[in-house]
Amino acid sequence: xxxxxxxxxxxxxxxxxxxxxLGRMLALAAARLGLKCHVFSPSPDSPAFDVVHRVxxxxxxxxxxxxxxxxxxxxxxxxxENVPAETATFLSARxxxxxxxxxxxxxxxRLREKTFVAGLGIGTARFAPVDTADALPAALxxxxxxxxxxxxxxxxxxxxxxxxxxxxxxxAAWLEVGGQPSILEAFVPFEREISVVAARSRDGQIECFDxxxxxxxDHILKVSKVPxxxxxxxxxxxxxxxxxxxxxxxxxxxxxxxxxxVPDGAGxxxxxxxxxxxxxxxxxxxxxxxxxxQFEQHIRAVAGWPLxxxxxxxxxxxxxxxGDEAADYGKWLTVPGAGVHLYGKAGMRPGRKMGxxxxxxxxx
Amino acid sequence: xxxxxxxxxxxxxxxxxxxxxLGRMLALAAARLGLKCHVFSPSPDSPAFDVVHRVxxxxxxxxxxxxxxxxxxxxxxxxxENVPAETATFLSARxxxxxxxxxxxxxxxRLREKTFVAGLGIGTARFAPVDTADALPAALxxxxxxxxxxxxxxxxxxxxxxxxxxxxxxxAAWLEVGGQPSILEAFVPFEREISVVAARSRDGQIECFDxxxxxxxDHILKVSKVPxxxxxxxxxxxxxxxxxxxxxxxxxxxxxxxxxxVPDGAGxxxxxxxxxxxxxxxxxxxxxxxxxxQFEQHIRAVAGWPLxxxxxxxxxxxxxxxGDEAADYGKWLTVPGAGVHLYGKAGMRPGRKMGxxxxxxxxx
Numbered sequence: 001x002x003x004x005x006x007x008x009x010x011x012x013x014x015x016x017x018x019x020x021x022l023g024r025m026l027a028l029a030a031a032r033l034g035l036k037c038h039v040f041s042p043s044p045d046s047p048a049f050d051v052v053h054r055v056x057x058x059x060x061x062x063x064x065x066x067x068x069x070x071x072x073x074x075x076x077x078x079x080x081e082n083v084p085a086e087t088a089t090f091l092s093a094r095x096x097x098x099x100x101x102x103x104x105x106x107x108x109x110r111l112r113e114k115t116f117v118a119g120l121g122i123g124t125a126r127f128a129p130v131d132t133a134d135a136l137p138a139a140l141x142x143x144x145x146x147x148x149x150x151x152x153x154x155x156x157x158x159x160x161x162x163x164x165x166x167x168x169x170x171x172a173a174w175l176e177v178g179g180q181p182s183i184l185e186a187f188v189p190f191e192r193e194i195s196v197v198a199a200r201s202r203d204g205q206i207e208c209f210d211x212x213x214x215x216x217x218d219h220i221l222k223v224s225k226v227p228x229x230x231x232x233x234x235x236x237x238x239x240x241x242x243x244x245x246x247x248x249x250x251x252x253x254x255x256x257x258x259x260x261x262v263p264d265g266a267g268x269x270x271x272x273x274x275x276x277x278x279x280x281x282x283x284x285x286x287x288x289x290x291x292x293x294q295f296e297q298h299i300r301a302v303a304g305w306p307l308x309x310x311x312x313x314x315x316x317x318x319x320x321x322x323g324d325e326a327a328d329y330g331k332w333l334t335v336p337g338a339g340v341h342l343y344g345k346a347g348m349r350p351g352r353k354m355g356x357x358x359x360x361x362x363x364x
Numbered sequence: 365x366x367x368x369x370x371x372x373x374x375x376x377x378x379x380x381x382x383x384x385x386l387g388r389m390l391a392l393a394a395a396r397l398g399l400k401c402h403v404f405s406p407s408p409d410s411p412a413f414d415v416v417h418r419v420x421x422x423x424x425x426x427x428x429x430x431x432x433x434x435x436x437x438x439x440x441x442x443x444x445e446n447v448p449a450e451t452a453t454f455l456s457a458r459x460x461x462x463x464x465x466x467x468x469x470x471x472x473x474r475l476r477e478k479t480f481v482a483g484l485g486i487g488t489a490r491f492a493p494v495d496t497a498d499a500l501p502a503a504l505x506x507x508x509x510x511x512x513x514x515x516x517x518x519x520x521x522x523x524x525x526x527x528x529x530x531x532x533x534x535x536a537a538w539l540e541v542g543g544q545p546s547i548l549e550a551f552v553p554f555e556r557e558i559s560v561v562a563a564r565s566r567d568g569q570i571e572c573f574d575x576x577x578x579x580x581x582d583h584i585l586k587v588s589k590v591p592x593x594x595x596x597x598x599x600x601x602x603x604x605x606x607x608x609x610x611x612x613x614x615x616x617x618x619x620x621x622x623x624x625x626v627p628d629g630a631g632x633x634x635x636x637x638x639x640x641x642x643x644x645x646x647x648x649x650x651x652x653x654x655x656x657x658q659f660e661q662h663i664r665a666v667a668g669w670p671l672x673x674x675x676x677x678x679x680x681x682x683x684x685x686x687g688d689e690a691a692d693y694g695k696w697l698t699v700p701g702a703g704v705h706l707y708g709k710a711g712m713r714p715g716r717k718m719g720x721x722x723x724x725x726x727x728x
Contacts, residue, residue: 010693010706028392031415034693034706034719051395053414291652291701291724300697309700311726313677329374329398333664336673337655342374342398355398360655362675 005096007202007304008074010034013053014302015073015095017060017087019046021343021353022279023079025287027052029295035303040069047344048079060087070094077253077302081107081277082154098202098252098302099277106249107277109152111183120248122241123271125260126186136170136184143186149173151180159219163187188271190260194228196242197283199297199307200251207297207307208239209290212282214258217322220351221281226289226316230268234261237270245275254298256280281353285318286310288339288358314362326354337361369460371566371668372438374398377417378666379437379459381424381451383410385707385717386643387443389651391416393659399667404433411708412443424451434458441617441666445471445641446518462566462616462666463641470613471641473516475547484612486605487635489624490550500534500548507550513537515544523583527551552635554624558592560606561647563661563671564615571661571671572603573654576646578622581686584715585645590653590680594632598625601634609639618662620644645717649682650674652703652722678726690718701725 008014014030016023019041027037027048036053039046042060049055054072058065060083069091070076076097078088081104088101106112114127128139130149140147145168151160162176164184174182193216198208213228214221228235242257249255256276262269283294292308300307321329326348332340335357342355372378378394380387383405391401391412400417403410406424413419418436422429424447433455434440440461442452445468452465470476478491492503494513504511509532515524526540528548538546557580562572577592578585592599606621613619620640626633647658656672664671685693690712696704699721706719 010690011708011710024395028395028415031388031392031708032705034708036414036708050400050417051392051415288655291703305694306697308697308702311701311724326374330669333670333672337675338672339655341396344375344395344398344400346375360675 005075005304008035011036012074012303013038013072014299015040015069015076015091016048016079017041017076017083018079019043019048019055020079021047021345023048024051024343025284025293025295026077026079026279026298029293030299032296033299033303033305035299038069038073040065045346050344060084063090066090067094075302077298079278099255100250100252103249103251103277107275108154110150111152111181113275114183114185116248117245117272117275120244122244123269125188125271125273128184130174130182130184133171133174133179136174139184140164140170143184146187148185148187149177149182150185151177151182153180188260188262188273190262190271191268192229192261193258193273194230194238194261195224195256195258195280195282196238197254197256197280197286197294198239198242198246199254199294199301200246201301201307202252202304204247205307206243206246207309208242209283209286209294209310210312211235211238212285214282218351220320220322220353222320222322224282224285224316224318226285226312230261234268234270241270241272245272249277251277253277253301254279254283254294256282258282281320281356282318284341284356285316285358287341289313289316289318289360314360316361317359319357319359320353321355321357323350323352323354324348329355332357335359369439369668372399375400376438376667377402377436378663379404379433379440379455380412381405381440381442381447382444383407383412383419384443385411385709387412388415388707389648389657389659390441390443390643390662393657394663396660397663397667397669399663402433402437404429409710414708424448427454430454431458439666441662443642463619464614464616467613467615467641471639472518474514475516475545477639478547478549480612481609481636481639484608486608487633489552489635489637492548494538494546494548497535497538497543500538503548504528504534507548510551512549512551513541513546514549515541515546517544552624552626552637554626554635555632556593556625557622557637558594558602558625558634559588559620559622559644559646560602561618561620561644561650561658562603562606562610563618563658563665564610565665565671566616566668568611569671570607570610571673572606573647573650573658573674574676575599575602576649578646582715584684584686584717586684586686588646588649588680588682590649590676594625598632598634605634605636609636613641615641617641617665618643618647618658620646622646645684648705648720649680649722651705653677653680653682653724678724680725681723683721683723684717685719685721687714687716687718688712693719696721699723
C-alpha cells in the first residue's frame with residue numbers, strides 16, 4: 001500500500017479516526033504544515049472537533065458515512081488502536097490507511113502482539129495463552145506467580161486485567177477479567193519503565209525521540225522524564241528494539257514501545273511490555289521539549305514527507321493532569337518554563353486525562 | 365473595560381476578527397490552552413477557518429452578524445489593525461474587546477501614532493502632517509530630503525508610500541499616494557531595524573521577547589534574527605520603549621514595536637518606526653524558538669490569564685516564505701532544527717506570505 005501514492009501537497013486533507021486529545025494534537029500539528037484534517041468520531045463532544053476543517057459524527061460501522069469520509073480525505077490515520085479492524089479494512093480499499101491495518105490486527109490482540117515481538121527475538125515477560133478457565137493452571141506453571149491475567153483485546157489504562165499472587169484463586173481471576181480470551185504474563189520485577197516513541201517514514205527513514213522514563217499511578221501514566229536514568233547501553237538497546245519493530249511492521253507513522261528495564265547481574269535486560277501503534281502520552285513532552293513533536297512526525301510520515309531530526313531543549317518532566325488536577329491549571333501558568341496544555345474536555349471525571357504540563361530545564 | 369470581567373475558564377470562546385495566518389496561529393495557541401475560537405472574516409477562504417470551532421463569513425459592517433458573533437463569544441480580539449473602528453466600537457458595547465478599540469484608533473492613523481509616541485518623549489523620525497498638496501513644501505522644510513510620504517491610514521507592506529529624494533516633484537509624490545491625507549517622515553539613516561514583541565496582561569504584567577533584528581525586501585519582512593546584533597544598552601532601551609508604550613495604551617495583549625537603531629556619535633539612538641497592535645511577523649520565531657509563543661501570550665492576556673516568562677531555545681533565524689518560495693517547503697523539511705510553517709493559503713501570489721521557517725541553533 002505504501003508505494004501506491006504520492007506525497008500529499010499542502011492543502012490536502014488527512015482523515016483521522018478518533019477525536020480525543022491525541023486526534024486534537026495531531027490536527028494542530030497538521031495545521032502548522034498547511035494540511036487540513038477531517039476527524040471521524042462517534043462521540044459528538046470530541047475534543048478534536050474544535051480544531052479541524054470538517055467532522056463526521058457517526059458510528060465506525062456506518063459504511064455510508066465512511067464512504068463520504070474517504071471521499072473527502074487524501075489519506076487516513078488514527079489516534080487510537082481500537083479502531084474496528086473492519087473499519088480500517090473498509091477504508092483501506094478506498095484510501096491509503098497508515099499505519100497499515102495489519103498493524104492494528106496484531107496490536108489489538110495482546111497474545112498476537114507478544115508472539116510477534118518474541119518472534120523477532122525481542123525479550124518479553126514469560127507469557128501463555130488462556131482461552132478458557134481450564135487453561136489457567138497450566139499457564140500459571142509456565143509463568144509462575146505473581147502473574148497478570150489480561151484480556152487479549154480492548155484493554156487500556158489497567159482495564160481488563162488482574163494480578164494472580166500467591167493464594168489468588170485462578171477461577172476468581174478468570175471471572176475478574178470477564179471470562180474473555182486472555183493472556184497470562186509473568187510479573188516483571190522491573191527497575192524502571194521506559195518508552196521509545198519512534199517515527200518511520202514511507203521510505204523507511206526512522207527517527208527515535210530520546211528514551212523516556214515513565215511513572216504510572218493507578219495504571220495511568222502520571223509522569224514522564226527525559227532523559228531516562230539509564231545507561232547508554234540500555235538506551236541504545238531500547239531504540240534498537242523500537243526500530244526493529246517499526247521495520248518488522250513496515251510501519252508508517254509514529255509508534256510507541258513501552259519497555260521494562262530489569263536488573264540482570266551486572267547489567268540490565270530490556271523487555272517489551274506493550275506497543276501503541278499511534279502517538280503516545282509518553283511523547284507529549286516533545287511538543288514543548290523538542291524541535292519537532294511526535295504529532296508532527298506522525299503527520300509528516302502519513303503525508304509521505306521526510307521526518308525531522310528531533311533536538312531536545314533540555315531536561316524534561318511531563319506531568320499528566322488527571323481528573324480534577326486540571327483545575328490547578330492557573331498555578332501551572334505561572335511556573336517559568338512550564339508548557340500548559342488543556343484538552344478542551346467538558347467533563348472533569350476521575351481518571352480522565354484533562355491536560356498535561358511540560359517542565360523544561362535548559363541543560364548547562 | 366479591562367476591570368469589568370473575570371478571567372475566562374477553559375472551554376470559553378475567543379472571538380477573532382480577521383482570518384489570516386495571524387488569526388490561524390492565534391487559534392492554534394488557544395487550542396493548546398483548551399479555549400475555543402470563533403473567527404469573523406469577510407473572506408470565505410480565510411486560512412484561520414480550517415482550525416476553529418466556528419466561523420462567521422460576513423462583512424465587518426454587518427451588524428446582525430456582529431451581534432450573533434458577540435453572543436457566541438466571551439471576549440473579542442483581532443489579528444490585524446485595520447478592523448473598522450465602528451466594528452470594534454459596536455462589539456465593545458456587547459463584549460470586552462482587547463486590546464481596547466482606542467488603541468486601534470491611534471495606530472490606524474500614522475500621524476496620530478507618531479504624535480502619541482513623540483508625546484511620550486520617545487524618539488521618532490522627524491515628521492509633519494500633509495493634508496493637501498499645498499502643505500507638502502512646508503513639510504519638506506521640516507523633514508529635509510530624502511523623506512517618505514505615507515498615507516495616514518491603511519498602509520502596510522510598503523503600500524501607500526513613496527520616497528521624495530533630491531529632485532522628486534512633490535506634486536508627483538502626492539499623486540503617487542492617491543492624494544490622501546498623509547504624513548511626511550524624514551528618511552532615517554538607520555544601521556539596523558529591530559523590533560520588540562511585548563505582551564501586557566490585564567493586571568499590568570509585561571513580558572518582552574528578546575529583541576529581534578529584521579531585514580525587509582521590497583518592504584516585506586524577509587528575515588528576523590535573534591538575538592539582534594546590538595549592545596545591551598540599546599536592547600534595554602528598546603524594551604523600555606515597548607513597555608512604556610504598552611503602559612501608555614493601557615494595553616492588553618501582544619503588541620510589536622518596530623524601531624530603527626541609528627548611529628549617534630559613539631553610541632546609538634533608538635527611534636520608533638511603527639507600532640502593530642497585534643501579534644507580529646517578527647515574533648513568529650517564538651513558536652519554535654521560545655518556551656512560549658507570542659500567540660499564546662496574546663491569548664493568555666485577552667483571557668485574563670497570567671503571562672509566561674519566555675526562555676529562548678538558542679540563536680534564531682526566521683525566514684518568511686513569500687510567494688513561490690513556499691514551493692520549496694520540501695527542502696526545509698529536511699534541514700535539521702528547522703521548524704516549517706505553512707499557512708494553508710490557496711493561491712501562491714507574488715508578495716503573499718505563504719509560510720515561514722525557523723532555524724534554531726542551540727547556544728553553547
